[in-house]
Amino acid sequence: MDPLAEMVFLGEIVLQIRIAQRAADRLPVDPGNIDRIEVWTSIQSILVAAGNVSKILWPQKNKMRGEKLRKLLTIKNDNILSDRKFRNHFEHYDDRIDNWFDSQRSAVYRDLAFNPFKTNKWEISNNYHRAYNPVDRILTFRDETLDLKEIVLALEEIKKKCSPYTL
Numbered sequence: 001m002d003p004l005a006e007m008v009f010l011g012e013i014v015l016q017i018r019i020a021q022r023a024a025d026r027l028p029v030d031p032g033n034i035d036r037i038e039v040w041t042s043i044q045s046i047l048v049a050a051g052n053v054s055k056i057l058w059p060q061k062n063k064m065r066g067e068k069l070r071k072l073l074t075i076k077n078d079n080i081l082s083d084r085k086f087r088n089h090f091e092h093y094d095d096r097i098d099n100w101f102d103s104q105r106s107a108v109y110r111d112l113a114f115n116p117f118k119t120n121k122w123e124i125s126n127n128y129h130r131a132y133n134p135v136d137r138i139l140t141f142r143d144e145t146l147d148l149k150e151i152v153l154a155l156e157e158i159k160k161k162c163s164p165y166t167l
Contacts, residue, residue, distance in 0.1 A: 047151075075161070109129070
């Protein structure tokens with residue numbers, strides 16, 4: 001890989017991580033004081049920024065670039081960021097709605113739910129499309145969960161590994 005291209009990719013990784021960190025900082029810790037739009041804006045920003053890092057490190061087309069950058073940064077292939085499923089749920093939400101109504105006509109549609117009262121994994125019906133527990137920072141899409149703390153932590157670790165190579 002061209003050294004300049006390598007530096008550009010590493011710089012973009014750091015930029016995307018900073019965007020995700022700012023978004024994570026905006027997520028409320030007080031479950032009684034929730035700005036719903038700010039919460040979903042921050043969550044979406046985290047997912048998109050993490051997805052952008054993922055696309056650089058695990059690209060669909062230029063697999064050699066991803067392998068070289070992961071090796072340089074000593075990132076394991078099974079890193080949590082390699083899975084873009086949750087980013088895809090949000091980015092392709094229109095498809096998720098179509099699929100839901102094509103297959104679940106009799107079910108109740110619920111979205112953008114909050115559960116600020118429990119501090120352990122909460123039971124939520126798969127009728128809820130997007131749900132968030134601000135205490136635990138657990139994001140749910142239907143019956144799948146994602147710990148946003150783990151995503152932010154994985155991004156922070158990658159950012160540290162980039163620091164010797166970036167300004």
